[in-house]
Amino acid sequence: MKYWLAGAAVAVFAGAAWTVMAATPQETVDQRIAGMKGLGGNLQAAAKAVTPAEVQAKLGAAIAFAETIPTLFPKGTGIGDKGVTKTRALQEIWAKPAEFKAASDALVNALKAANAAAGDKAKLDAAFGEVRKSCGGCHTPFRGPEIE
Template sequence: MKITHIAVLAVASLSASVAFAQAKPEDQIKYRQSAMTINARSNGALNAMAKGDVPFNKEVAQRYATVIAELSDLPLLAGAYGPGTDRGALTKADPKVWSEPEKFKAAFDRFTVAAKALPAAAGDLATLKTALAELGKTCKGCHDNYRMNDYRM
Protein backbone atom coordinates (compact mmCIF):
# COMPACT_ATOMS: atom_id res chain seq x y z
CA MET A 1 0.00 0.00 0.00
CA LYS A 2 2.75 2.47 0.95
CA ILE A 3 4.73 1.65 -2.18
CA THR A 4 1.68 2.20 -4.35
CA HIS A 5 1.01 5.53 -2.63
CA ILE A 6 4.59 6.66 -3.16
CA ALA A 7 4.52 5.53 -6.80
CA VAL A 8 1.32 7.49 -7.40
CA LEU A 9 2.88 10.52 -5.68
CA ALA A 10 5.98 10.22 -7.87
CA VAL A 11 3.97 9.98 -11.10
CA ALA A 12 1.75 12.87 -10.05
CA SER A 13 4.83 14.90 -9.14
CA LEU A 14 6.44 14.31 -12.51
CA SER A 15 3.21 15.18 -14.30
CA ALA A 16 2.92 18.30 -12.21
CA SER A 17 6.53 19.15 -13.09
CA VAL A 18 5.64 19.44 -16.75
CA ALA A 19 2.65 21.63 -15.96
CA PHE A 20 4.60 23.77 -13.50
CA ALA A 21 7.40 24.30 -15.99
CA GLN A 22 4.87 26.33 -17.98
CA ALA A 23 3.57 28.27 -14.96
CA LYS A 24 3.96 32.00 -14.43
CA PRO A 25 7.19 33.02 -12.64
CA GLU A 26 5.32 34.29 -9.57
CA ASP A 27 3.58 30.92 -9.26
CA GLN A 28 6.93 29.15 -9.57
CA ILE A 29 8.34 31.29 -6.75
CA LYS A 30 5.38 30.39 -4.53
CA TYR A 31 5.85 26.72 -5.42
CA ARG A 32 9.54 26.64 -4.46
CA GLN A 33 8.86 28.59 -1.27
CA SER A 34 6.08 26.17 -0.33
CA ALA A 35 8.28 23.12 -0.97
CA MET A 36 11.07 24.63 1.12
CA THR A 37 8.64 25.48 3.94
CA ILE A 38 7.36 21.89 4.05
CA ASN A 39 10.92 20.58 4.02
CA ALA A 40 11.95 22.96 6.80
CA ARG A 41 9.03 22.02 9.02
CA SER A 42 9.58 18.31 8.42
CA ASN A 43 13.28 18.77 9.15
CA GLY A 44 12.37 20.59 12.36
CA ALA A 45 10.24 17.66 13.52
CA LEU A 46 13.08 15.22 12.81
CA ASN A 47 15.61 17.43 14.57
CA ALA A 48 13.34 17.61 17.62
CA MET A 49 13.51 13.81 17.78
CA ALA A 50 17.27 13.81 17.21
CA LYS A 51 17.79 16.30 20.06
CA GLY A 52 15.49 14.39 22.40
CA ASP A 53 12.97 17.24 22.60
CA VAL A 54 10.28 14.75 21.58
CA PRO A 55 10.46 10.96 21.82
CA PHE A 56 11.84 9.13 18.79
CA ASN A 57 9.07 7.44 16.82
CA LYS A 58 10.30 5.33 13.93
CA GLU A 59 7.07 5.51 11.91
CA VAL A 60 6.68 9.26 12.30
CA ALA A 61 10.37 9.82 11.54
CA GLN A 62 10.11 7.78 8.37
CA ARG A 63 7.03 9.73 7.25
CA TYR A 64 8.76 13.09 7.71
CA ALA A 65 11.92 11.74 6.07
CA THR A 66 9.91 10.49 3.11
CA VAL A 67 8.25 13.89 2.70
CA ILE A 68 11.66 15.59 2.58
CA ALA A 69 13.02 12.99 0.15
CA GLU A 70 10.02 13.21 -2.17
CA LEU A 71 9.95 17.02 -2.25
CA SER A 72 13.70 17.55 -2.39
CA ASP A 73 14.19 17.69 -6.15
CA LEU A 74 10.77 18.98 -7.20
CA PRO A 75 11.61 22.72 -7.22
CA LEU A 76 14.34 22.11 -9.81
CA LEU A 77 12.31 19.58 -11.79
CA ALA A 78 9.32 21.91 -11.86
CA GLY A 79 11.33 24.88 -13.09
CA ALA A 80 10.85 26.85 -9.90
CA TYR A 81 14.25 28.47 -10.40
CA GLY A 82 13.63 29.09 -14.08
CA PRO A 83 13.57 32.26 -16.15
CA GLY A 84 11.83 35.18 -14.49
CA THR A 85 11.80 33.59 -11.02
CA ASP A 86 14.59 35.88 -9.86
CA ARG A 87 12.25 38.87 -9.63
CA GLY A 88 8.63 39.92 -9.49
CA ALA A 89 7.73 38.61 -6.05
CA LEU A 90 9.20 38.61 -2.59
CA THR A 91 12.10 36.18 -2.58
CA LYS A 92 15.19 35.49 -0.50
CA ALA A 93 16.96 33.72 -3.36
CA ASP A 94 20.31 35.35 -4.04
CA PRO A 95 20.91 36.55 -7.63
CA LYS A 96 23.86 34.11 -7.70
CA VAL A 97 21.28 31.31 -8.21
CA TRP A 98 20.91 32.62 -11.75
CA SER A 99 24.41 34.00 -12.34
CA GLU A 100 26.07 30.77 -11.13
CA PRO A 101 23.56 28.14 -12.30
CA GLU A 102 26.02 25.23 -12.46
CA LYS A 103 27.31 25.87 -8.94
CA PHE A 104 23.79 26.33 -7.63
CA LYS A 105 22.60 23.11 -9.26
CA ALA A 106 25.56 21.22 -7.80
CA ALA A 107 24.72 22.53 -4.32
CA PHE A 108 21.04 21.70 -4.79
CA ASP A 109 21.97 18.21 -6.01
CA ARG A 110 24.00 17.62 -2.82
CA PHE A 111 20.89 18.54 -0.83
CA THR A 112 18.78 16.15 -2.91
CA VAL A 113 21.21 13.25 -2.39
CA ALA A 114 21.23 13.84 1.38
CA ALA A 115 17.43 14.16 1.43
CA LYS A 116 16.94 10.94 -0.52
CA ALA A 117 19.06 9.12 2.10
CA LEU A 118 16.80 10.17 4.98
CA PRO A 119 14.03 7.55 4.75
CA ALA A 120 16.47 4.64 5.05
CA ALA A 121 18.21 6.36 7.97
CA ALA A 122 15.01 7.24 9.83
CA GLY A 123 14.46 3.72 11.15
CA ASP A 124 17.08 4.19 13.86
CA LEU A 125 17.80 7.25 15.99
CA ALA A 126 21.59 7.04 15.65
CA THR A 127 21.51 6.76 11.84
CA LEU A 128 18.87 9.48 11.67
CA LYS A 129 21.14 11.84 13.61
CA THR A 130 24.00 11.17 11.19
CA ALA A 131 21.78 11.66 8.14
CA LEU A 132 20.33 14.88 9.57
CA ALA A 133 23.82 16.23 10.16
CA GLU A 134 24.67 15.56 6.51
CA LEU A 135 21.41 17.14 5.36
CA GLY A 136 22.09 20.14 7.58
CA LYS A 137 25.48 20.69 5.94
CA THR A 138 23.84 20.78 2.51
CA CYS A 139 21.14 23.17 3.69
CA LYS A 140 23.72 25.46 5.26
CA GLY A 141 25.85 25.38 2.11
CA CYS A 142 22.97 26.55 -0.05
CA HIS A 143 21.69 29.09 2.47
CA ASP A 144 25.15 30.57 3.01
CA ASN A 145 25.78 30.95 -0.72
CA TYR A 146 22.38 31.28 -2.39
CA ARG A 147 19.96 32.75 0.14
CA MET A 148 19.79 36.33 1.35
CA ASN A 149 18.68 37.32 4.83
CA ASP A 150 16.14 39.86 3.62
CA TYR A 151 13.41 39.66 1.04
CA ARG A 152 13.89 41.48 -2.23
CA MET A 153 11.64 42.25 -5.15
Protein backbone atom coordinates in the same frame (compact mmCIF):
# COMPACT_ATOMS: atom_id res chain seq x y z
CA MET B 1 2.17 -0.62 -24.22
CA LYS B 2 5.59 1.03 -24.63
CA TYR B 3 4.09 3.79 -26.72
CA TRP B 4 1.38 4.27 -24.21
CA LEU B 5 3.90 4.62 -21.35
CA ALA B 6 6.03 7.03 -23.33
CA GLY B 7 2.98 9.06 -24.19
CA ALA B 8 1.91 9.19 -20.57
CA ALA B 9 5.39 10.27 -19.52
CA VAL B 10 5.43 13.05 -22.10
CA ALA B 11 2.00 14.19 -20.96
CA VAL B 12 3.12 14.29 -17.29
CA PHE B 13 6.26 16.26 -18.11
CA ALA B 14 4.37 18.63 -20.34
CA GLY B 15 1.82 19.09 -17.59
CA ALA B 16 4.52 19.85 -15.03
CA ALA B 17 6.20 22.28 -17.42
CA TRP B 18 2.87 23.89 -18.16
CA THR B 19 2.07 24.51 -14.46
CA VAL B 20 5.44 26.21 -14.03
CA MET B 21 5.06 28.19 -17.25
CA ALA B 22 1.50 29.20 -16.53
CA ALA B 23 2.22 30.67 -13.12
CA THR B 24 3.30 34.29 -12.94
CA PRO B 25 6.86 34.76 -11.66
CA GLN B 26 5.61 35.82 -8.23
CA GLU B 27 3.25 32.83 -8.06
CA THR B 28 6.21 30.55 -8.77
CA VAL B 29 8.12 32.27 -5.98
CA ASP B 30 5.18 31.91 -3.58
CA GLN B 31 4.85 28.20 -4.36
CA ARG B 32 8.55 27.82 -3.78
CA ILE B 33 8.40 29.59 -0.42
CA ALA B 34 5.43 27.45 0.65
CA GLY B 35 7.30 24.31 -0.44
CA MET B 36 10.41 25.30 1.52
CA LYS B 37 8.30 25.99 4.60
CA GLY B 38 6.73 22.55 4.21
CA LEU B 39 10.19 21.02 3.89
CA GLY B 40 11.27 22.75 7.10
CA GLY B 41 8.17 21.46 8.86
CA ASN B 42 8.76 17.89 7.68
CA LEU B 43 12.40 17.99 8.77
CA GLN B 44 11.53 19.43 12.16
CA ALA B 45 8.91 16.70 12.58
CA ALA B 46 11.37 14.01 11.44
CA ALA B 47 13.91 15.18 14.00
CA LYS B 48 11.30 14.97 16.75
CA ALA B 49 9.72 11.70 15.58
CA VAL B 50 10.13 8.67 17.80
CA THR B 51 9.54 5.55 15.68
CA PRO B 52 11.62 4.77 12.57
CA ALA B 53 8.38 4.56 10.54
CA GLU B 54 7.46 8.14 11.54
CA VAL B 55 10.96 9.35 10.72
CA GLN B 56 10.82 7.70 7.30
CA ALA B 57 7.34 9.03 6.55
CA LYS B 58 8.46 12.61 7.17
CA LEU B 59 11.76 12.13 5.36
CA GLY B 60 10.00 10.50 2.41
CA ALA B 61 7.91 13.63 1.95
CA ALA B 62 11.03 15.77 2.34
CA ILE B 63 12.91 13.76 -0.32
CA ALA B 64 10.00 13.99 -2.75
CA PHE B 65 10.03 17.77 -2.44
CA ALA B 66 13.82 18.12 -2.42
CA GLU B 67 14.04 16.30 -5.76
CA THR B 68 11.86 18.97 -7.37
CA ILE B 69 13.95 21.93 -6.13
CA PRO B 70 15.86 22.54 -9.40
CA THR B 71 12.55 22.76 -11.28
CA LEU B 72 11.25 25.39 -8.85
CA PHE B 73 13.74 27.98 -9.99
CA PRO B 74 12.88 28.79 -13.62
CA LYS B 75 14.81 31.73 -15.06
CA GLY B 76 13.22 35.07 -14.32
CA THR B 77 12.13 34.34 -10.74
CA GLY B 78 15.03 35.91 -8.85
CA ILE B 79 15.72 39.21 -7.12
CA GLY B 80 15.27 42.08 -9.56
CA ASP B 81 13.38 40.08 -12.18
CA LYS B 82 10.25 41.51 -13.75
CA GLY B 83 7.07 40.76 -11.83
CA VAL B 84 8.93 39.44 -8.79
CA THR B 85 8.22 41.51 -5.70
CA LYS B 86 9.27 39.24 -2.88
CA THR B 87 12.06 36.71 -3.13
CA ARG B 88 15.49 36.03 -1.70
CA ALA B 89 16.68 34.03 -4.73
CA LEU B 90 20.01 35.50 -5.89
CA GLN B 91 20.89 35.72 -9.59
CA GLU B 92 23.90 33.50 -8.79
CA ILE B 93 21.45 30.58 -9.11
CA TRP B 94 21.31 31.13 -12.88
CA ALA B 95 24.91 32.30 -13.19
CA LYS B 96 26.21 29.09 -11.63
CA PRO B 97 23.72 26.38 -12.62
CA ALA B 98 26.13 23.49 -12.00
CA GLU B 99 26.91 24.64 -8.45
CA PHE B 100 23.22 25.19 -7.77
CA LYS B 101 22.34 21.71 -8.99
CA ALA B 102 25.16 20.23 -6.90
CA ALA B 103 23.91 22.06 -3.80
CA SER B 104 20.39 20.72 -4.26
CA ASP B 105 21.69 17.20 -5.00
CA ALA B 106 23.64 17.38 -1.74
CA LEU B 107 20.38 17.90 0.10
CA VAL B 108 18.70 14.92 -1.61
CA ASN B 109 21.69 12.69 -0.83
CA ALA B 110 21.84 13.82 2.79
CA LEU B 111 18.11 13.16 3.17
CA LYS B 112 18.42 9.67 1.66
CA ALA B 113 21.29 8.89 4.03
CA ALA B 114 19.16 10.05 6.97
CA ASN B 115 16.28 7.91 5.73
CA ALA B 116 18.55 4.86 5.64
CA ALA B 117 19.76 5.64 9.18
CA ALA B 118 16.26 5.69 10.71
CA GLY B 119 16.22 3.43 13.75
CA ASP B 120 19.87 4.06 14.67
CA LYS B 121 19.83 7.12 16.93
CA ALA B 122 23.53 7.98 16.72
CA LYS B 123 23.70 7.53 12.94
CA LEU B 124 20.50 9.46 12.44
CA ASP B 125 21.71 12.42 14.52
CA ALA B 126 24.91 12.54 12.47
CA ALA B 127 22.88 12.32 9.27
CA PHE B 128 20.64 15.19 10.41
CA GLY B 129 23.80 17.21 10.94
CA GLU B 130 24.68 16.64 7.29
CA VAL B 131 21.16 17.64 6.24
CA ARG B 132 21.55 20.91 8.15
CA LYS B 133 24.88 21.52 6.46
CA SER B 134 23.34 20.99 3.05
CA CYS B 135 20.60 23.54 3.80
CA GLY B 136 23.25 26.13 4.64
CA GLY B 137 25.33 24.92 1.69
CA CYS B 138 22.69 26.30 -0.65
CA HIS B 139 21.31 29.20 1.40
CA THR B 140 24.68 30.82 2.04
CA PRO B 141 25.74 31.24 -1.60
CA PHE B 142 22.32 31.45 -3.26
CA ARG B 143 19.97 33.19 -0.84
CA GLY B 144 20.03 36.93 -0.31
CA PRO B 145 19.07 39.11 2.64
CA GLU B 146 15.62 39.03 4.08
CA ILE B 147 14.26 42.47 3.28
CA GLU B 148 10.96 44.21 3.77
